[in-house]
Amino acid sequence: AMAGLVSGAASAAAPVSAAGKSEFVTVKKTHFARKGKSYYIAGANFWYGGYLGSPSGVGERARLRKELDTMKALGINNVRVLAVSEKTAMTSAVRPATTNGPGKYDEDLLAGLDFLVDELGKRDMTVVLYLNNFWQWSGGMTQYLNWFEGTPAIDPNVTKDYDDYMAKTARFYANKDAQKEFRGTIRKIVGRVNTINGKAYRDDPVIMSWQLANEPRPGNGKASDKEKAVYTKWIAETAQYIHELDKNHLVSSGSEGLAGSAQDAKLFMASHSSKHIDYLTYHLWPKNWGWFDSKKPVESWDGAIAKSRDYLNTHIDMAKTLGKPIVLEEFGLDRDGASFDIKSGTKIRDRFYGEIFELIQRRAANGEPIAGWNFWAWGGAGRAANADYWWKQGNDFMGDPPQEEQGLYSVFDTDASSLALIKDHAAKLRLLQK
Numbered sequence: 491a492m493a494g495l496v497s498g499a500a501s502a503a504a505p506v507s508a509a510g511k512s513e514f515v516t517v518k519k520t521h522f523a524r525k526g527k528s529y530y531i532a533g534a535n536f537w538y539g540g541y542l543g544s545p546s547g548v549g550e551r552a553r554l555r556k557e558l559d560t561m562k563a564l565g566i567n568n569v570r571v572l573a574v575s576e577k578t579a580m581t582s583a584v585r586p587a588t589t590n591g592p593g594k595y596d597e598d599l600l601a602g603l604d605f606l607v608d609e610l611g612k613r614d615m616t617v618v619l620y621l622n623n624f625w626q627w628s629g630g631m632t633q634y635l636n637w638f639e640g641t642p643a644i645d646p647n648v649t650k651d652y653d654d655y656m657a658k659t660a661r662f663y664a665n666k667d668a669q670k671e672f673r674g675t676i677r678k679i680v681g682r683v684n685t686i687n688g689k690a691y692r693d694d695p696v697i698m699s700w701q702l703a704n705e706p707r708p709g710n711g712k713a714s715d716k717e718k719a720v721y722t723k724w725i726a727e728t729a730q731y732i733h734e735l736d737k738n739h740l741v742s743s744g745s746e747g748l749a750g751s752a753q754d755a756k757l758f759m760a761s762h763s764s765k766h767i768d769y770l771t772y773h774l775w776p777k778n779w780g781w782f783d784s785k786k787p788v789e790s791w792d793g794a795i796a797k798s799r800d801y802l803n804t805h806i807d808m809a810k811t812l813g814k815p816i817v818l819e820e821f822g823l824d825r826d827g828a829s830f831d832i833k834s835g836t837k838i839r840d841r842f843y844g845e846i847f848e849l850i851q852r853r854a855a856n857g858e859p860i861a862g863w864n865f866w867a868w869g870g871a872g873r874a875a876n877a878d879y880w881w882k883q884g885n886d887f888m889g890d891p892p893q894e895e896q897g898l899y900s901v902f903d904t905d906a907s908s909l910a911l912i913k914d915h916a917a918k919l920r921l922l923q924k
């Protein structure tokens with residue numbers, strides 16, 4: 491088998507397993523390979539994993555170890571994690587941040603990422619690291635524009651105007667100073683040497699891929715051809731830049747798919763056809779996108795699940811056309827009665843998860859290019875601290891970032907039916923690895 495042939499370029503430094511098979515996750519046609527076998531992602535979103543790993547301040551290393559043990563026991567083999575945050579005045583953003591201004595990094599927080607990566611290696615788990623955020627909850631692109639445009643970072647929780655937010659935030663891609671700073675941050679993270687185990691990130695197969703950003707969008711739903719061209723160019727050039735720094739790892743965009751491409755299939759295909767984008771990603775948010783009304787779950791279920799199935803299938807078909815693997819790396823639904831309370835039920839969410847797992851399992855078992863899933867998001871032992879369910883500095887981290895109610899989409903360690911479902915389907919995916 492052509493094991494070890496990494497899309498992009500093979501590397502002399504690529505560690506191989508005893509059987510001489512690349513330890514890195516690689517792409518072979520429309521599938522992932524790892525250690526000589528096909529590899530499927532049964533993953534969790536765990537944006538705050540690096541925060542828990544910090545040696546001081548917000549770090550909770552005992553909790554992190556326990557969360558990873560719990561996930562491992564469920565058969566979760568991959569986590570998707572925020573690698574970089576930017577300090578910002580916005581209330582909806584996480585504090586502290588790994589970056590306190592252009593080129594000013596918080597080494598304690600970055601050491602948290604080192605600890606996470608090392609602990610994942612001990613559990614034979616892999617990680618997808620996203621290097622930026624189109625949304626405001628980690629500072630992200632709007633904070634870069636505050637630094638380099640001098641415009642205020644925009645919090646859509648305050649302005650309540652997402653169209654305005656998306657159009658302005660997309661100016662990040664063409665802002666030369668912002669891109670120069672972003673590339674400096676890319677070099678800092680991709681070129682990092684793990685302070686826990688001394689391994690260079692670029693040579694560590696625990697990292698599965700570098701992701702340009704969380705949910706990068708070309709602008710809002712009315713994005714112009716010019717904005718679409720700028721976005722497409724940014725993806726290709728930034729992905730190429732990462733591959734130039736790191737010959738071992740895969741690169742993905744972090745796109746939601748059509749919902750993150752102004753519903754323009756041509757744009758999604760064009761912006762992901764670059765040879766520097768190794769695999770495709772998509773996200774599925776029936777409630778956020780107005781397909782599911784959590785106040786009218788029975789009336790809105792049929793429409794929501796039909797649109798969800800269509801979304802799932804359409805993107806697998808586009809992956810076939812592009813000849814690349816695709817991962818459903820985010821999906822979620824809220825708790826029964828649209829409650830944030832950990833004591834509320836998860837019947838509807840479990841049914842939704844089950845439908846998704848089954849559709850993906852069926853098409854993956856058919857050898858189609860769907861390479862797995864990451865649910866959004868791991869709440870584990872995290873608990874909401876305030877009656878209004880909003881996050882405040884010092885509160886537990888959980889699956890819901892600060893811009894959303896703490897409990898909205900989190901899967902907690904007490905959500906037994908959800909965990910059982912995840913465990914069952916992780917095991918089914920694992921059977922496909924040969």
Ligand SMILES: O=C1NC[C@H](CO)[C@@H](O)[C@@H]1O
Pocket residue numbers: 625704705773775778820822866890891894899
């Ligand atoms: O990346 C994301 N997608 C959807 C999540 C839930 O709304 C959100 O918290 C996050 O910004």
